[in-house]
Amino acid sequence: MKITDARVVVSSPGRNYVTLVLETSDGVVGVGDATLNGRELAVASYLRDHVCPLLIGRDPARIEDTWQYLYKGAYWRRGPVGMTAIAAVDVALWDVKGKVAGLPVYELLGGASRSGVMVYGHADGHDVPELLDRFAEYLEQGYKAVRIQAAVPGVAKTYGVSVHDGRIYEPANSDRPEEGSWESSAYLDFAPTVFEAVRERFGFGVHLLHDVHHRLTPIEAARLGRALEPYRPFWIEDATPAEDQSAFRTIRAHTTTPLAVGEVLNSIWDVQTLITERLIDYVRMSVSHSGGISHLRKVYALAELFGVRSGAHGAGDLSPIAHAAALHLDLAIPNFGIQEYMGHRDPAGEVFRSTYSFADGYMHPGDVPGIGVEFDEAAAARFPYEPRYLPVNRRLDGSMHDW
Ligand code: EZ4
Numbered sequence: 198m199k200i201t202d203a204r205v206v207v208s209s210p211g212r213n214y215v216t217l218v219l220e221t222s223d224g225v226v227g228v229g230d231a232t233l234n235g236r237e238l239a240v241a242s243y244l245r246d247h248v249c250p251l252l253i254g255r256d257p258a259r260i261e262d263t264w265q266y267l268y269k270g271a272y273w274r275r276g277p278v279g280m281t282a283i284a285a286v287d288v289a290l291w292d293v294k295g296k297v298a299g300l301p302v303y304e305l306l307g308g309a310s311r312s313g314v315m316v317y318g319h320a321d322g323h324d325v326p327e328l329l330d331r332f333a334e335y336l337e338q339g340y341k342a343v344r345i346q347a348a349v350p351g352v353a354k355t356y357g358v359s360v361h362d363g364r365i366y367e368p369a370n371s372d373r374p375e376e377g378s379w380e381s382s383a384y385l386d387f388a389p390t391v392f393e394a395v396r397e398r399f400g401f402g403v404h405l406l407h408d409v410h411h412r413l414t415p416i417e418a419a420r421l422g423r424a425l426e427p428y429r430p431f432w433i434e435d436a437t438p439a440e441d442q443s444a445f446r447t448i449r450a451h452t453t454t455p456l457a458v459g460e461v462l463n464s465i466w467d468v469q470t471l472i473t474e475r476l477i478d479y480v481r482m483s484v485s486h487s488g489g490i491s492h493l494r495k496v497y498a499l500a501e502l503f504g505v506r507s508g509a510h511g512a513g514d515l516s517p518i519a520h521a522a523a524l525h526l527d528l529a530i531p532n533f534g535i536q537e538y539m540g541h542r543d544p545a546g547e548v549f550r551s552t553y554s555f556a557d558g559y560m561h562p563g564d565v566p567g568i569g570v571e572f573d574e575a576a577a578a579r580f581p582y583e584p585r586y587l588p589v590n591r592r593l594d595g596s597m598h599d600w
């Protein structure tokens with residue numbers, strides 16, 4: 198069998214998605230997600246101009262060899278654009294392999310290690326009462342774990358407070374990035390009161406998660422971790438900018454609050470120190486942005502050796518193909534922790550027909566052969582790409598800060 202066609206489709210059914218479609222000489226079609234929010238066309242070009250021509254004529258069964266060919270063959274290694282492009286090829290090849298074998302991908306990865314994958318949803322609020330109302334809705338739906346974010350008083354446009362229906366945090370802005378604002382001192386005083394309010398109302402029988410979104414210094418993060426200890430968070434995420442692995446030594450020395458990091462990281466080298474020094478508890482890298490199933494499962498295998506568990510990024514800007522791929526891996530690995538699940542806004546469901554399911558706080562990828570998501574190209578054509586930036590962030594004095 199040979200790969201006979203490789204094409205990239207950029208569409209916007211509810212938000213932008215980049216999708217790679219591979220066709221084979223046997224008529225089997227595989228799909229992969231190549232979406233890099235706010236930089237979609239860079240990955241589309243990387244694939245169209247540099248990767249797709251190399252795929253034609255290759256044997257789709259040789260997944261690892263293709264991975265090594267694209268990674269080592271680029272010479273310019275790692276980075277979000279290249280690793281997202283390789284991920285799309287990798288997932289599409291696993292999809293093909295599953296369809297050829299007649300098995301769901303998780304069976305090819307060693308089979309299920311659990312009956313379902315615990316997911317967490319996002320509860321947010323412009324103030325604490327609104328957050329509590331949204332939190333109650335998640336409990337009613339059966340969620341066992343919920344992320345809590347609330348707008349910091351005096352800090353306009355705090356990250357994590359949705360502008361639409363809970364599935365998108367970036368205001369639509371095609372002209373230039375929206376400007377958010379930030380002040381760590383106000384946030385550090387406010388965040389523990391949010392946890393306190395949620396525990397007071399809902400008790401300790403549900404997991405609470407929180408995303409700091411790269412905004413603190415190491416010692417500020419240590420202070421936050423310590424202040425939250427009485428409320429027993431499942432984790433605090435991205436407490437400091439993720440590229441500085443050594444920052445976690447400081448945080449770790451001061452708090453027992455579990456730490457998660459990695460949604461902006463792309464390779465096993467980005468988390469080598471974090472894992473081998475046991476500086477984190479959960480690794481947040483995603484299938485889509487980290488070289489696909491083939492690479493992320495190596496990250497998880499390394500993490501397993503050091504008692505670190507998975508906690509993959511699962512925002513709505515990763516397509517349903519990415520979410521399905523994540524669920525297959527989550528179901529199979531021994532050291533699964535939790536999976537983020539924001540869901541997707543309509544009309545994404547018209548373009549991506551998924552077979553994964555949610556019940557009582559757990560998800561399952563389904564049992565159809567391959568990844569289990571059908572991509573409807575004719576439907577995608579009805580929703581053309583819409584240029585859109587992620588926001589930038591400024592402190593109250595106007596200086597740039599991590600978003
Ligand atoms: O800001 O995916 O944990 N989830 C997150 C997301 C990210 C977006 C960026 O595209 O941090 O909301």
Ligand code: CO
Nearest residue numbers: 408434435460
């Ligand atoms: Co995050």
